[in-house]
Structure formats: C-alpha cells, structure tokens
Amino acid sequence: MICDDDEEPQTEDNSSSNLPDTEKEVTAAKLFMQQCSSFTGDNLYDHLSEVLNKILSERPEDVVDFFEEYSRKVKEKRFKTKIDHLEDMFIPPEQYNRAYKIMPLFKKPDNLPESEEEILADMTRNDMLQLSYFFEQSGLGLPKNEMFALLLSMRKLIKTEPVASIRFWGKILGLYKNYFVLEADLKEEECVRRNEVYYVCNEIGDEWVQLPDVTPRQLRVARQIRKSFTGWLAQEILTYPNFPGNEGNYLRAQIARISAGTQISPLGFYTFKPGGGGGEEEEEEEEEAEGEEGEGPRMKTNCFENRRYEPPPTGDLLDNSMSFWVHHILHILPQGRTSWWNPNPKVDTGEEAEGEEEEDEEKQAAAGPEPEIGPPLLTPLSEDASLDAVPAWSVRISSNILPEYALVVVRSNLWPGAYCFTTQGKIFHNLYIGFGHKHVAQNFTPLPLPFVEQDYLIGPEIMEMTDPTGAEEEQWRIDHLPKLPPAEEGEEEGELEEEEEEY
Amino acid sequence: MNLNSLANSLDTLGHYGLVISTDEAMILTNSLLLLQTESHSCNIFFWGKIYGAGNDYYIAFGYVKDAIKGKIYYYSTDCMDWGLLPKPTEAAKSLLPLCTTKFEGNPRTIIDVLIDQEDSSLGMKFDKPTVRKLKEEDRLSATVHSISNEATIVPRGALFLRTDGVIVENKSFEGLSPLDSQELASYLHYSPPQRKWNTNLLTRADYNYALDFLDTIDMDLPEGCWTVQIRGAGSISIVSSLYWPGLALYHIIGTPNYGCVYFGDGKKSLDLPFMLNPL
Numbered sequence: 178m179i180c181d182d183d184e185e186p187q188t189e190d191n192s193s194s195n196l197p198d199t200e201k202e203v204t205a206a207k208l209f210m211q212q213c214s215s216f217t218g219d220n221l222y223d224h225l226s227e228v229l230n231k232i233l234s235e236r237p238e239d240v241v242d243f244f245e246e247y248s249r250k251v252k253e254k255r256f257k258t259k260i261d262h263l264e265d266m267f268i269p270p271e272q273y274n275r276a277y278k279i280m281p282l283f284k285k286p287d288n289l290p291e292s293e294e295e296i297l298a299d300m301t302r303n304d305m306l307q308l309s310y311f312f313e314q315s316g317l318g319l320p321k322n323e324m325f326a327l328l329l330s331m332r333k334l335i336k337t338e339p340v341a342s343i344r345f346w347g348k349i350l351g352l353y354k355n356y357f358v359l360e361a362d363l364k365e366e367e368c369v370r371r372n373e374v375y376y377v378c379n380e381i382g383d384e385w386v387q388l389p390d391v392t393p394r395q396l397r398v399a400r401q402i403r404k405s406f407t408g409w410l411a412q413e414i415l416t417y418p419n420f421p422g423n424e425g426n427y428l429r430a431q432i433a434r435i436s437a438g439t440q441i442s443p444l445g446f447y448t449f450k451p452g453g454g455g456g457e458e459e460e461e462e463e464e465e466a467e468g469e470e471g472e473g474p475r476m477k478t479n480c481f482e483n484r485r486y487e488p489p490p491t492g493d494l495l496d497n498s499m500s501f502w503v504h505h506i507l508h509i510l511p512q513g514r515t516s517w518w519n520p521n522p523k524v525d526t527g528e529e530a531e532g533e534e535e536e537d538e539e540k541q542a543a544a545g546p547e548p549e550i551g552p553p554l555l556t557p558l559s560e561d562a563s564l565d566a567v568p569a570w571s572v573r574i575s576s577n578i579l580p581e582y583a584l585v586v587v588r589s590n591l592w593p594g595a596y597c598f599t600t601q602g603k604i605f606h607n608l609y610i611g612f613g614h615k616h617v618a619q620n621f622t623p624l625p626l627p628f629v630e631q632d633y634l635i636g637p638e639i640m641e642m643t644d645p646t647g648a649e650e651e652q653w654r655i656d657h658l659p660k661l662p663p664a665e666e667g668e669e670e671g672e673l674e675e676e677e678e679e680y
Numbered sequence: 681m682n683l684n685s686l687a688n689s690l691d692t693l694g695h696y697g698l699v700i701s702t703d704e705a706m707i708l709t710n711s712l713l714l715l716q717t718e719s720h721s722c723n724i725f726f727w728g729k730i731y732g733a734g735n736d737y738y739i740a741f742g743y744v745k746d747a748i749k750g751k752i753y754y755y756s757t758d759c760m761d762w763g764l765l766p767k768p769t770e771a772a773k774s775l776l777p778l779c780t781t782k783f784e785g786n787p788r789t790i791i792d793v794l795i796d797q798e799d800s801s802l803g804m805k806f807d808k809p810t811v812r813k814l815k816e817e818d819r820l821s822a823t824v825h826s827i828s829n830e831a832t833i834v835p836r837g838a839l840f841l842r843t844d845g846v847i848v849e850n851k852s853f854e855g856l857s858p859l860d861s862q863e864l865a866s867y868l869h870y871s872p873p874q875r876k877w878n879t880n881l882l883t884r885a886d887y888n889y890a891l892d893f894l895d896t897i898d899m900d901l902p903e904g905c906w907t908v909q910i911r912g913a914g915s916i917s918i919v920s921s922l923y924w925p926g927l928a929l930y931h932i933i934g935t936p937n938y939g940c941v942y943f944g945d946g947k948k949s950l951d952l953p954f955m956l957n958p959l
Contacts, residue, residue: 242842243852245890250852271858271914313690314701316943320694320912348697350920352907352956405922405955415957497734567782568733576703577758590733590782593925593945594697610697612925614955618780621951 219255227251278382282329302344303331308606314575315586315598317610319348326381331359334376334385339364346375346436347594347609349428354379354408358432358609375432379408386410388429393513395422399430403621406613417623431613433509439595439609440506441587443494443602447505447555448483480505480554488602491574494585499558499570502587502597508551517550567591567618591616681726681939683709695911695918696928698943700726707759712740715754715762720744723849727753727828728927728942730820735785739765739824739942747839747847748872748894753824757785765817768825772818774802776826779819782945787817823946831921832870832940833897835931836860839868841893850891855934861917864898864906867929870940875899904956922952 210222228251232240240247305328312318319327331343340361349356359376376385402416410425420427493501507515552560561569567590575598576583585602589595594611633639645653685692686705693699700708708726716724721742730737735757743750753765775793778801784791795802795810840850860866865883873895880892897906897919909918914933921927926944931937949955 238851242848243840243850246840246850246852249888275913309690313699314703316699316701316704317697318690318694318699319697320691323694350697352904352922353909355909403951403955405957407957412957416954571731571733573736575701578703578707588731590731590945616945616947617951621954623954 219252224248224251275380275382278380279326282326282333282382300332300335300343302342302604302606303328305345308345311584311598311600311604311606312608314584315596316575317596317608319610323381327357330378330381330385334359338376338385338387340374345608346432347611349406349431349609349613350611351406351408356406356408356428357381359385360436373436375429377410377428386425388425388432389422391426391429391433392421393518395420395426395430396433396509396513397511399427399434401624403614403617417626428613434615435592435595435609435613437506437509437515438615439589439592439597440504440607441502441558441597442505442605443489443599444501444503444557445483445489446486446605447480447503449480449555488599491580491583491585491601494599494602495572495574497572499561499572499587502558502570503555504552504558505555507554510551515551567616681728681941682937683712683724683726685937685939686726691912692916692930692932692937692939693928693941695909695916695930696920698926698928698941704759708738708740711756711760711762715740716742719752719754721752723747726941727824727832728944730783730823730942730946731944732783732785737783737785737787737820741828745846747849748870749847751828753821753828755787755820755824757787763787765821765824768822769818771812772814772822773826775812775814776819776822777801777948777950779814783820784816787815787820789816790814791816791819820946826948827924827927827942827946829869829871831924831927831942833867833919833929834870834894834940835929835938836866836868836896837891838936838938839870839891839894841890847893853936855936855938856917856931858914858933861931861933862908862910864908864919865896867897867906867908867919868892868894869897870894902953902956905952922955923948923950925949 207222210225211220213220228244228248231251232247237243237247305324306321309318309321309324312324318324327345331345334340335343338361341364343359343361346358346360349358356377356379361374361376363374374390375388377388378385398416398418398420401418402414402420404414404416404420404427406424406428410423410428412424414420414422414424414427489501509515510517512518558570569589569591571588571590573586573588574580574583575586584598584600587597592609592611593616594613595607595609597605597607599605681689686700686709687702689698689700689705712724712726715721719742722744724740724742727739727741730739738756738759739753740756740762741751741753743752754762755765756762778793778795778799779791781791790813793812793814795806795812797806797809799806835853835856837853837856838850840848840853842848856866871894873893875895877889877893879899880894880896881887881889883896884892900906905922907920907922909920910916910933911918917931917933919929919931924942924944927940927942929938929940
C-alpha cells in the first residue's frame with residue numbers, strides 16, 4: 178500500500194486501516210440508502226424503516242411471503258396527499274342516504290286511529306322478526322335489519338292505502354336492483370273487481386309503488402318469453418312476441434303466475450264454507466253465483482279460513498306424495514284467466530265472473546269455444562303435473578336432529594325460489610326469493626317467427642300455367658261455337674274470346 | 681365460504697336470499713373441521729348445495745398446499761359424513777349439457793341420457809336416438825367442476841401467487857375499496873387462468889402479477905352475465921352469476937371477509953342471451 182507522506186494524522190491508523198471501520202461502513206451504507214430517488218424523492222432507508230415499523234406494529238403471520246405486498250402498501254400510502262384542499266366540502270358517508278330514508282319509519286305513529294273500527298289492516302301475520310327466524314331455519318331470508326325495516330315500512334303503507342290485509346310476498350332479484358313485493362287485499366269498498374294488489378319497491382324506505390293490474394294477454398305472452406328483471410319499473414321489455422307493457426306489467430304477470438303456481442297451504446287450513454261469515458261475504462258469494470251463471474260447470478273461486486282447522490301431523494306434511502298440501506289460489510288457464518271466459522258469448526254479459534283481471538281489449542282469436550278447465554281450488558299438490566320428469570315439489574325438514582321443533586319446508590321445483598314453510602302446521606308462510614323465472618327442463622326456445630304472409634289468396638286467377646297450344650285454342654273455339662244458326666255473331670264472339678285468352 | 685362465516689350467513693348471503701340455517705351451520709362447521717383434520721387440508725371451505733328432488737348434496741372443498749391447483753372436493757348428503765367427489769370423467773362432462781332431469785339425491789342412481797339423432801355436441805354421429813347411462817355421482821362431479829371452473833370467484837387480492845409458484849390465501853388482504861368493489865374487474869375467477877398471463881397486467885394501471893394472475897370476470901361473454909350489487913347501504917357487495925343462477929359472492933367492503941357459494945339445482949341457464957337487454 179502506498180501512503181502519502183503528507184497525510185500525517187493517518188499514519189497511525191495505517192495498521193488498522195486494513196480492517197473495515199464499522200462506523201464508517203455503516204455511515205457509507207446509510208448514506209447510500211438515503212440517496213433520494215430521482216423520480217419519487219423517496220429513499221430506501223426511510224422506506225425500509227417504515228415497512229419494518231408497520232410489520233413490527235402489526236405482527237402479521239408468515240410475513241416473509243407477503244413482504245413485497247407490505248412494501249407496496251407502504252409506498253401506496255405515501256401517494257396520498259396530506260393536504261385536503263376540499264376541506265370545507267363535507268362528503269356524507271355512503272350510508273347517509275339510507276339513514277335519511279329510514280329514519281322517518283322509526284318515528285312513533287302520531288295520529289292513531291280514532292276508533293277500533295278504523296283499525297287499519299290485518300297485520301297479525303306480519304311479525305317479521307318471528308318470520309325472519311323461521312325463514313332462517315328454512316334456509317332463505319333477508320338480513321334481520323331489512324326484515325325489521327320492512328315491517329316498519331308496511332306499517333306506514335297501510336296508513337295511506339286502503340288495504341284490508343297485507344303480507345310480505347317475497348323478493349325478485351333483478352340485474353341492477355331488486356324488488357321487494359308486498360301482497361295486499363283491498364278493503365271491500367275498494368275491491369270492485371280485483372282480489373289482490375301488489376306493492377313493490379327497490380329499497381326499503383322507498384315509496385311503495387302499486388303495480389298495475391295484469392291483463393290475460395300479458396299473462397299469455399309472459400308464458401312465452403323469458404326476460405331478466407332490471408329493477409326499473411319503466412324498463413321496456415324487448416321480446417318476441419311483443420309484450421304489451423313495460424317491466425312493471427311483466428313483473429305483475431310473473432307475480433300472478435308464481436302466486437297461482439306456488440301459493441300453498443296445509444290441508445284443511447282453508448275451506449269453501451265461510452268460517453262464520455259476515456254479511457259482506459255472503460253478498461260476495463251471491464254476486465259470484467250470478468256472474469258464473471251460464472258458464473258451464475260451477476267452479477268455486479273463493480275459500481275462507483277454517484276456524485276449526487287442526488294442523489295435520491308433521492309426518493303427513495313431510496310426506497313426499499304432497500297430498501297434505503293444497504293450492505289456495507286458482508290455476509291460470511291457458512287463456513290467461515283464472516276462470517273461463519267465452520270469447521264469443523251468445524249473451525253479452527259484459528262482465529267477467531272472476532274479478533282478478535281487467536277488461537281486455539284484444540280479440541280472443543286463439544281460444545276455442547271449448548271451455549278450458551283448470552284444477553279446482555284446494556287441489557292437493559299431489560295432483561300437480563310434473564314437468565319433464567321433474568317432480569313439482571320437494572319437501573324437507575329443517576332439522577333432522579330436533580324434529581320436534583323443526584319446520585317443514587316445501588320447495589317448488591317448477592318455480593325455483595318459491596318456498597312455503599310451516600311450524601308443525603300452525604303458522605305457515607309462502608315466500609318467493611328468486612329471479613322470477615320458471616324452470617325449463619329443455620332450454621328456452623323463443624317462438625318461431627310466423628310464415629311470411631301472402632298478399633292475396635292463392636287461386637287459379639294468379640297461378641302461373643302453361644299457355645294453351647294453338648291446337649287447343651282452336652279446339653276451344655270450336656267447342657264454344659254457338660249452336661244458333663247466325664254464323665257471323667258466333668265468329669265475332671269467338672274472336673273476342675280468343676283475344677281475351679291471348680291477353 | 682370460510683367456516684367461520686357460516687354462522688352469520690343471514691347478514692351476508694341474506695342479501696341474495698340464501699341462508700345457511702343455524703342447524704346446518706353448526707353441523708357443517710364441526711363436521712368439516714373433522715374432515716379437514718382427516719384429510720390434512722391446510723384450509724377447508726363450504727362450497728354450496730345442489731338441490732335434488734329427494735335429497736340435497738352438500739359440497740365442500742379443501743386444499744393441502746396450493747389454493748387452486750390443489751383443490752379437492754368432498755360431498756355429503758346429510759352434512760355429516762363426507763365422501764371424496766371423484767374427478768369428472770370425460771363422458772360425464774360431455775353428457776352434462778344433455779341431462780334435463782333434476783338430481784335425485786342418491787349418488788348411486790343411474791340416469792338415462794337421451795341423445796338425439798341430430799345432436800352433434802358429442803362429436804359423434806348417431807344413426808338413431810341413443811340412450812347413454814350416467815351415474816349421478818359422476819354427473820354431480822361434472823356439475824361441480826364446471827361451476828367451479830366457470831363461476832366461482834374471489835375478490836382481487838384475496839389470493840396471492842408466491843414467488844415459488846404456489847397460490848396461497850393472501851394474509852395481507854384488506855378488502856376492496858368502495859369504488860373497486862363496484863367494478864367487475866375487481867373479481868377474479870377462482871380457477872386456473874385461461875387467458876394469456878399478461879392479459880390482466882395490460883389492462884390495469886395498478887397491476888401486480890402476484891395478485892393479477894387470474895382471469896377477471898369483466899371479460900366474460902356475453903357482456904352482462906355477471907351482476908354486482910352494492911347492498912346494505914354500501915357495506916357489502918353481492919356478485920352473482922346469471923349463467924349459474926344461485927351462485928353468489930359476498931364481500932364485506934373494506935374487510936377481508938368474503939365467501940362464494942352456490943345454492944341451486946345444478947343447471948346452467950343457457951337462456952341468458954335471450955334474457956339480457958341489448959346494451
């Protein structure tokens with residue numbers, strides 16, 4: 178090693194300079210690590226100490242495998258600006274909108290009904306928290322807070338709408354938003370032609386919107402199409418065959434189909450005899466009887482709760498034959514109505530017997546004169562046709578371990594998402610949570626387009642045919658020669674006819 | 681779906697309408713823990729339920745080392761006794777689209793699959809309508825695997841590709857941000873990637889191969905076959921497949937909690953192109 182003689186103070190260290198000076202090396206290394214990056218201005222030293230600090234304070238497991246991830250996260254945090262230039266602008270939390278909507282529901286009802294008669298609607302079957310528990314045991318349901326909010330919003334609805342009873346029908350899942358659906362019976366004075374009305378909303382806390390009534394034509398078309406719900410009631414339905422209406426109408430039609438197919442009750446819960454009927458019910462009966470006159474076989478269209486109902490034993494309800502469960506909503510005929518309506522009536526009654534549907538304008542061309550007959554009300558499920566070897570219903574017990582407290586859950590296979598549960602036959606509830614489409618075993622095939630129509634009827638006038646030969650024309654002329662003696666006239670006529678032929 | 685989250689499915693999957701009842705959750709958690717120990721799995725998950733006419737199948741899967749390549753499926757009809765789900769046979773895979781019946785609920789059932797004369801999906805020609813036999817267990821296996829390959833998903837960042845090529849659960853996953861959770865590109869297929877390795881990296885600004893090694897669902901066709909809904913006042917995102925109705929992923933935004941389950945009858949909705957609205 179060559180040393181400079183001038184550097185006197187270091188001569189002493191010459192012997193030790195062979196050994197690395199720890200302090201100096203550390204300083205050099207530190208200096209190197211503290212070099213700022215020319216792009217970001219960061220340096221490795223600070224970064225490493227920050228990362229190590231984060232790791233030591235959080236003490237994550239197996240950190241060596243995710244070290245890069247930690248390092249990157251620390252770097253990412255550095256990009257955030259420390260100074261908030263929008264300090265004065267308050268951005269409400271995301272939950273604000275919902276909180277704002279839902280708060281009015283928590284307020285105590287201020288104007289209570291004055292008399293007992295004014296009691297609003299039958300809410301006895303709407304203890305949503307209890308139902309929520311049952312739903313959960315059956316393997317479906319909504320979050321508890323939604324159920325509770327739903328109950329509050331139902332209570333609000335019955336104050337403004339003339340409903341006699343109300344029930345949570347279910348939820349239809351859409352692409353962008355979902356629909357909560359309530360089923361309500363209107364009060365007698367409002368109930369002129371309709372049995373049930375349905376209210377929907379996208380989010381609990383929104384206004385409930387009453388769905389328009391369904392027409393038989395909409396029902397018929399709804400059977401031929403398959404379209405996802407978007408969540409907007411005004412959405413146009415683009416299908417073939419053309420659906421008469423928007424998504425609100427389609428939703429109503431699907432609800433009617435699902436209800437007709439899947440609203441079931443334990444055997445004996447409903448009966449045809451009014452269970453202690455008041456005057457109105459009898460009147461209703463009479464009215465129906467009048468309406469149904471001259472419509473062939475009399476069909477019962479109404480059923481009442483059986484006061485002397487005794488729940489069937491759980492074992493029977495669990496029976497796979499499903500003969501202890503009955504439909505309590507009428508089947509929808511291919512015509513799109515629950516009761517047969519003669520499209521070409523001899524006597525114009527002008528009214529339908531069953532009041533579910535409104536008057537429809539279109540002419541019933543497809544329906545034949547033979548009345549369509551569906552299964553009568555309160556038919557056991559065992560009579561249900563199975564579709565393409567798919568049994569219509571599956572029944573389960575909610576718990577095999579505790580059968581004495583378990584629920585019986587009936588699941589529809591034709592309408593995936595439709596359930597009915599019962600607590601040993603006592604409480605039962607029908608619920609639908611799904612996309613609102615029927616099961617199709619073979620895949621859906623849209624209706625083929627009709628054949629191209631003809632402008633005119635095919636007949637001999639427009640058919641192309643071979644021109645007659647000269648010999649034939651001559652023969653024709655001779656055959657058609659007048660038998661009368663005046664020869665000149667005959668010839669003239671013949672000529673005329675010949676001309677026509679040529680033309 | 682993680683075993684720990686089975687118990688409170690009402691507040692997570694409830695937004696989609698599916699719930700695992702208390703009864704089921706208890707039995708599943710415990711029986712799956714036993715299964716995990718017996719099979720020496722690193723982690724075990726509840727996969728979902730396939731409805732049968734007479735009985736339902738419960739499906740679970742676990743892995744020993746690699747979270748994707750090492751998935752092993754188990755099934756049970758009573759939640760208690762678990763059996764190994766066989767690997768899907770080629771025959772079962774090709775016959776699967778032709779099965780129109782519902783699952784029976786008994787894995788030993790043999791079903792008849794009718795092949796139409798004109799059907800060319802099997803790559804063979806038939807002179808007359810042919811009937812092929814298919815065991816329900818094989819059909820179940822083919823169904824589960826095709827759902828897993830096509831539709832099970834995870835939020836981006838939940839899985840981590842280690843430098844040695846092993847895929848593990850990311851322990852530093854902190855959840856998606858509220859904005860990211862609304863994007864389909866933040867959800868990845870939970871199956872071996874099919875696209876080129878750099879497809880994701882080229883489409884993202886904040887790419888990171890350790891996280892973006894799987895296929896995103898935003899490129900699946902037809903556009904609109906996945907839906908994302910933010911529910912619970914912005915606290916949870918629900919991603920659901922329309923090809924496999926009944927498949928849903930929940931992710932509590934900003935937390936590492938997520939879970940993907942399938943509850944359905946194992947039928948692919950091929951009608952989807954008719955059901956979507958033109959864009």
